[in-house]
Amino acid sequence: xxxxxxxxxxxxxxxxxxxxxxxxxxxxxxxxxxxxxxxxxxxxxxxxxxxxxxxxxxxxxxxxxxxxxxxxxxxxxxxxxxxxxxxxxxxxxxxxxxxxxxxxxxxxxxxxxxxxxxxxxxxxxxxxxxxxxxxxxxxxxxxxxxxxxxxxxxxxxxxxxxxxxxxxxxxxxxxxxxxxxxxxxxxxxxxxxxxxxxxxxxxxxxxxxxxxxxx
Numbered sequence: 001x002x003x004x005x006x007x008x009x010x011x012x013x014x015x016x017x018x019x020x021x022x023x024x025x026x027x028x029x030x031x032x033x034x035x036x037x038x039x040x041x042x043x044x045x046x047x048x049x050x051x052x053x054x055x056x057x058x059x060x061x062x063x064x065x066x067x068x069x070x071x072x073x074x075x076x077x078x079x080x081x082x083x084x085x086x087x088x089x090x091x092x093x094x095x096x097x098x099x100x101x102x103x104x105x106x107x108x109x110x111x112x113x114x115x116x117x118x119x120x121x122x123x124x125x126x127x128x129x130x131x132x133x134x135x136x137x138x139x140x141x142x143x144x145x146x147x148x149x150x151x152x153x154x155x156x157x158x159x160x161x162x163x164x165x166x167x168x169x170x171x172x173x174x175x176x177x178x179x180x181x182x183x184x185x186x187x188x189x190x191x192x193x194x195x196x197x198x199x200x201x202x203x204x205x206x207x208x209x210x211x212x213x214x215x
Contacts, residue, residue, distance in 0.1 A: 080188075
């Protein structure tokens with residue numbers, strides 16, 4: 001139990017430091033200092049920083065898989081909104097995972113490979129939502145071939161780069177769930193049928209009004 005507790009403390013401290021300083025700028029000594037142990041004690045649990053990052057990524061992989069598994073739980077627009085909430089919670093917990101995209105791609109190819117599989121599934125799910133809701137009469141027929149592929153990719157970009165663009169503009173922490181979700185729903189709204197707008201107004205708009213953050 002003691003070993004497990006120490007390992008978890010190391011992982012929690014690493015996540016906190018990675019979020020604050022970026023992965024590349026954190027040293028093992030800093031992580032050890034953060035939880036009051038010696039570098040030797042830390043090395044007993046994780047031989048190097050790469051081992052820590054791999055352990056964190058295993059947890060991230062499970063959390064991302066759980067978010068992806070919630071696809072089509074409900075047969076209406078609320079399903080996508082619930083998933084967006086989960087994505088936002090994940091982003092808030094692990095902002096370094098999005099801020100350090102290039103760092104991970106360059107130095108941790110195995111992690112990047114897992115990430116790519118999730119990206120492919122994520123975009124595929126978003127795209128399938130357009131087909132599903134078109135069949136339900138909530139989304140209009142595709143205006144021209146490829147439009148919904150492009151919109152699906154744009155939504156993925158918004159989800160993935162929400163934190164980096166906030167940081168770049170000095171707005172990190174100022175924009176909350178409401179702004180995040182409204183921005184993404186704004187990509188979908190123009191393609192709603194009158195029935196889709198009615199469902200949006202009934203199910204989604206009240207949720208957005210009660211979401212935290214944003215204006």
